[in-house]
Structures are given as structure tokens and as C-alpha cells.
Amino acid sequence: MEQTYRNILVAVDGSAQAEQAFEKALEIAKRNQAKLHIVYVIEEIGNYFGELTVSVTNAMEVLRKREEEKMQQRADLAHAGGLDNVATYVLYGYPKTLLSDFSESEEPIDLVVIGKTGLNALQRVLVGSTTSYVVNHSDSDVLVVAGKE
Template sequence: MLGEYKNILVPVDGSAQSEDSFKKAVAIAKRNNATLHLICIIDTRNAPLSPDYASRVDFGEPTAKLEYAFLDEMVTSAESEGVVIKKILTNGNPMTLIAEAFPKEFNADLIIIGATGKGALTRVFVGSVSNYVVRHAPCDVLVVRT
């Protein structure tokens, strides 16, 4: 490592790979006295565009409660290691949010991401989120394999 990292993004989706990347992110954040930005994005790229149908699809409270419970466990774990951690739960396109929007917003100097996540089938049609992040992020990217 040539320099110190101060703001680290770690996207998680509940997969074993994202749990491994989270653990690695905690260790690196602790070593660097960095702030860890824990990001969970509900992928809405394939959400229906028809207003009639979209009104019946709820990405809100039930999904948010499940994801927040998962994030809260991770926050507690990182804080027990003495790491400053912030959690973000949002909807949108994970590729552009992780690679472009959040690095700018949080002045990220490192993104730690799992090589694969929950979306194996989506990857066939849309492309790998981690691949997109490696190609488009303005900062260092660590891809974690298990």
C-alpha cells in the first residue's frame, strides 16, 4: 500500500462474497484509521416502467427493513473493532452509484467489492457490477475473491 486510505466504500448485498469484502474492508479501515461507507443498493434497473404496474411494486418498507437489519449487524461489528462506519441504503443502478456517484460524494480513495454477488443471472444480461466498478471508478478498487 503506497498511501493511506481515508474513505473506503464497501457495497454489500447479503452474499457470502460481500460479507468477505466487508470483513476485509473493516481490517483495512482499522489499519488506516479510515471511515468506512457501507452501501446497500436495491437494484431498480429492471423495475417496470409502466406507471400502472410500478404502483403495485413496493421497494420500500419491507425490503428496507430486511436490508437495514443486515446493515445494522455489520455496523455493530465494525464499531466493535473501533471503525467509524456510515451506512447508506438506496435504490438505483448499483454500477453507476458504486463506481461514479458515491466515490465523488464521499471522496472515496478505495472501493472494496466482492468479485460476484447475488446477481449471477443478472450478470449474464446486464454485466458484472464489480467489472464495471473496476473500469469506471476514480479511485483504487480491491476485488475480493473467496
Template sequence: MSHHYQHIMVAIDGSYESELAFEKGVNVALRNGAELILTHVVDTRALQSVATFDTYIYEKLEQEAKDVLADYEKQARERGLDNIKQVIEFGNPKTLLARDIPDKENVDLIMVGATGLNTFERLLIGSSSEYILRHAKVDLLIVRDSEKTF
């Protein structure tokens, strides 16, 4: 049974793995004639103690996210994709990527890069992709680098 996806969300965090997720996301969107939703979440948990009232840091991070997503959108358009949306949110990436943004944007496929964390690191800080896997209500594709061994 084949499923036709209409709204594909790709989580972009600047990592090599999210770049791989983007590449696959473009291909899946092209095959399905789907909307590609490029999503970046600025993790404010780490910023709260450093910059509680410093809006400059938030504005700078938002502008950097806009620049990165604009570059990805340009690449997707060059490959023939027209239906592209950018989403930038501030907060906890795990919950925003697992439920909030997919609900708001009617996402039916979430694509994320594997974190590459080892077992000890996952135990200490947790993996976003692992959290999304447990809490998402829609299909999830975790993209791995086939060249890496963990």
C-alpha cells in the same frame, strides 16, 4: 509507496463475497484509521415492471437493507471501529457504486466481492465489479474467495 485511505466504501449485497469484502474492509479501515462506508444499493431495474407504484415493496427492501447494514455496523464496532456510515440508495448498482456514491461520500477506496459469474453469465448480464473497475475514479479492491475456483 504506501497510500493512506480515509473513506473506504464496502458494497454489501448479501452475498458471501460481499461478506468477505466487509471483513477486509474493516481490517483496512482499522489500519488506516479510516471511515468505513457500508453501502447497499437496491436494484430498481428489476422492480420497475413488477411494482411501479407499490411503495410497500420499496419500503420492505429498504428496511431489509437497514437491518443488514445495522448488523454489519455492529460487527465493525465490536472490532474497534468507530467511524462508520451507512448508505442505502435505489437505482442501478453499477453506476451508483462506480461513480455516484464515491463522489458524494469522498470515497478513496471501493471494496466489492467478486461476483462468481462464469464467462457466459458475465456476457449476458455483466458483472458489477467489472463495470466498477472500468468506471471508478478511485482505487478498487475486488475480494475473492480463495477457496472457490471458477
């Protein structure tokens, strides 16, 4: 019996593997006529910086605006590729928990597509810690895209 997915979440972080995961999720969404939820998470930084907090907050706002533009480009690519139902999200929080228990959508996510590793060099040992966490904690099916770096 072939699995049909209706709501597919893909995590992007700017890494080559995340972009390959986006391409794979787009293919699967088109094949299943599913809604594609594209998610970028800006990791929250604790308030440990005292006077630097304002600078960090400003930098995070610049990052958010830049990522929203990139998300619109990804949505445009999905639409140009024949996918009508696309939602984009730029969220603040912890990627591991936000991706494994995604609650921004009214529809339940039935497939998470994520790259094997992300941009964080410390997490590139074996399988990225975010990916490993999502695989072990998500109630959805998870497709890990190994890709080429």
C-alpha cells in the same frame, strides 16, 4: 511508499463474497484509521408492471427496511471491532453507477472494496458485471475480493 486510505466504500448485497469484502474492508479501515462507508443498493425496477407496481413498491420498501437493519448490524460489528467512523447507506438505483461514482459522502472515496461476484446468477460469469463496471469506471482504487463461495 505505502498507500493510506481515508474513506473506504464497501459494497454489500447479501452474498458470501460481499460479506468477505465487508470483512476485508473492515480490516483495511481499522489499519488505516479510515471511515468505512457500507453501501447496499436496491436496484431500481422500471415501471413495466402496470397494476403490479404497488406490489413491487411494497416489496421494495420491505427490502429497504430489512437491509437497514442488516446495515445497523454491520455498523455494530465495525464498532465492536474497534472502528469508530462508520456510515451506512441503503440506496435505490443502479449498483454499477452508484458504486463507481459514489456521491453520497462529503468525503471523496479513495478505495472501493467489492466482491468478485454478487447474488445475480446471470452476472456470475467470470467477474460480475457490476464489479467489472466499477473496476473500469471508478476514479478510486478498487479491491476485488475473490473469496470463497
